[in-house]
Amino acid sequence: MSCVTNDEVPTQVATDSAPRPRARRRGRPSVPLLSQKRITRAAVELIGARGYPALTMAALARELRVAPSALYNHVASKRDLLRWLQDHVNRGIDASAFDTEPWDVALERWARSYRDAYVRHAPLVPVIAVTPIAGSPHTVAMYEGVVAGLCAGGWPEAEAVDVVVALESFVLGSAMDATAPADIFDVPDDAAAPALARAGLLRAGRDNADAAFEAGLAALVTGFRARHPGGAGG
Amino acid sequence: MSCVTNDEVPTQVATDSAPRPRARRRGRPSVPLLSQKRITRAAVELIGARGYPALTMAALARELRVAPSALYNHVASKRDLLRWLQDHVNRGIDASAFDTEPWDVALERWARSYRDAYVRHAPLVPVIAVTPIAGSPHTVAMYEGVVAGLCAGGWPEAEAVDVVVALESFVLGSAMDATAPADIFDVPDDAAAPALARAGLLRAGRDNADAAFEAGLAALVTGFRARHPGGAGG
DNA sequence: ACCTGAACACCGTTCAAGT
DNA sequence: ACCTGAACACCGTTCAAGT
Numbered sequence: 279m280s281c282v283t284n285d286e287v288p289t290q291v292a293t294d295s296a297p298r299p300r301a302r303r304r305g306r307p308s309v310p311l312l313s314q315k316r317i318t319r320a321a322v323e324l325i326g327a328r329g330y331p332a333l334t335m336a337a338l339a340r341e342l343r344v345a346p347s348a349l350y351n352h353v354a355s356k357r358d359l360l361r362w363l364q365d366h367v368n369r370g371i372d373a374s375a376f377d378t379e380p381w382d383v384a385l386e387r388w389a390r391s392y393r394d395a396y397v398r399h400a401p402l403v404p405v406i407a408v409t410p411i412a413g414s415p416h417t418v419a420m421y422e423g424v425v426a427g428l429c430a431g432g433w434p435e436a437e438a439v440d441v442v443v444a445l446e447s448f449v450l451g452s453a454m455d456a457t458a459p460a461d462i463f464d465v466p467d468d469a470a471a472p473a474l475a476r477a478g479l480l481r482a483g484r485d486n487a488d489a490a491f492e493a494g495l496a497a498l499v500t501g502f503r504a505r506h507p508g509g510a511g512g
Numbered sequence: 513m514s515c516v517t518n519d520e521v522p523t524q525v526a527t528d529s530a531p532r533p534r535a536r537r538r539g540r541p542s543v544p545l546l547s548q549k550r551i552t553r554a555a556v557e558l559i560g561a562r563g564y565p566a567l568t569m570a571a572l573a574r575e576l577r578v579a580p581s582a583l584y585n586h587v588a589s590k591r592d593l594l595r596w597l598q599d600h601v602n603r604g605i606d607a608s609a610f611d612t613e614p615w616d617v618a619l620e621r622w623a624r625s626y627r628d629a630y631v632r633h634a635p636l637v638p639v640i641a642v643t644p645i646a647g648s649p650h651t652v653a654m655y656e657g658v659v660a661g662l663c664a665g666g667w668p669e670a671e672a673v674d675v676v677v678a679l680e681s682f683v684l685g686s687a688m689d690a691t692a693p694a695d696i697f698d699v700p701d702d703a704a705a706p707a708l709a710r711a712g713l714l715r716a717g718r719d720n721a722d723a724a725f726e727a728g729l730a731a732l733v734t735g736f737r738a739r740h741p742g743g744a745g746g
Numbered sequence: 747a748c749c750t751g752a753a754c755a756c757c758g759t760t761c762a763a764g765t
Numbered sequence: 766a767c768c769t770g771a772a773c774a775c776c777g778t779t780c781a782a783g784t
Binding site for chain 4: 304305306307308334335336346347350355356
């Protein structure tokens with residue numbers, strides 16, 4: 279009550295009824311307002327709330343209550359921001375089965391977890407495909423776990439990477455496919471595409487993206503099992 | 513020579529030495545300058561010459577010697593233009609093997625042709641995944657041929673579409689992967705990722721994208737053969 | 747080093763005015 | 766119907782000026 283600390287005029291109090299959205303002195307703040315962690319976190323929240331089209335540098339800066347140009351003291355470009363996001367998303371992928379399960383079981387679990395993560399982040403997929411992993415610690419850790427697990431399961435190192443890249447291509451393609459509208463294969467006139475039209479009727483109401491992913495995943499693992507050096511396959 | 517038609521002052525002739533880059537009366541031309549065909553053709557040429565980043569509505573209009581706003585009399589949006597491009601690229605994919613070869617051989621050939629086409633058009637991949645095929649005649653024809661071929665080869669219609677979608681996901685993911693830099697898996701410090709580092713050394717100099725694609729394609733086809741209802745597989 | 751504020755060079759798209 | 770020209774509402778990014 280009678281204390282003399284500086285809480286009688288907190289920054290939220292307006293001097294009168296006029297709205298004063300923010301006030302900060304012009305120069306460098308004594309403690310930095312931004313960091314990679316804070317920027318990434320705000321970007322994830324923004325995407326979660328309003329989707330990828332809403333992720334603009336201006337909107338992100340607004341979320342962080344900062345001028346847009348302030349972001350460029352921490353990240354070189356929007357492209358680099360997307361790389362941070364990629365690493366954040368990869369952190370959520372579960373590759374732990376490679377520690378406990380046979381390589382083929384682990385591969386299936388990893389693929390499902392990987393696809394699940396990117397179905398919600400499909401706009402990152404084109405970024406992933408072209409981005410060297412070196413600067414992304416969680417991404418490196420994930421691949422190391424997967425490749426080490428495959429090698430422990432009997433795969434030669436060079437071939438293990440082929441398996442990983444092939445599976446990743448399928449997973450990322452499937453993640454993009456999962457964002458498609460359900461009626462993507464609908465055809466207007468049945469005469470021009472009778473097989474497609476019949477198939478469309480048979481498939482109506484199914485979750486086609488999931489079914490195709492599971493079919494492809496099973497085929498891929500079956501095929502790799504057949505190729506595995508010490509395997510029971512052909 | 514002595515004819516009285518309107519060719520004595522063609523549009524290319526400048527009245528004096530001053531450069532006059534273009535001259536056209538303001539109103540509607542007697543014969544339309546643009547069409548879907550001409551716009552698509554110019555876009556393909558522009559992409560071929562200067563790449564996808566150069567494909568802007570302004571640059572495309574310039575190529576066609578037209579004001580940017582003129583394009584919008586023919587195409588509703590840049591997105592729709594990309595759909596036209598998708599259909600054009602799909603026209604170049606060879607699915608003819610389904611007419612003459614067993615389904616598994618045809619599937620492999622189609623997949624290679626499909627990937628080849630989109631390696632040069634990777635920026636279209638995210639568009640494809642989300643675009644209904646109905647408005648794209650060549651795309652519909654391609655899928656119809658593939659699904660009909662699979663059905664003729666003994667696949668039930670609904671399952672045939674799963675096979676197609678799974679293979680397509682793999683192909684499009686692989687096309688994006690093929691645009692990645694060769695050193696995408698390089699890791700700076702070997703201690704943190706020893707398996708990855710060893711694999712990187714073994715793979716240096718190889719065409720890794722091609723190897724991974726062929727490995728995945730072979731596995732996928734092997735797996736589908738094993739699942740085929742009338743097949744010799746398990 | 748790290749912020750603000752004011753620019754810059756684009757981008758896709760719209761629309762009135764012309765024929 | 767189909768073009769031009771002039772706008773509009775963005776976008777990512779740069780940079781001098783401040784502390």
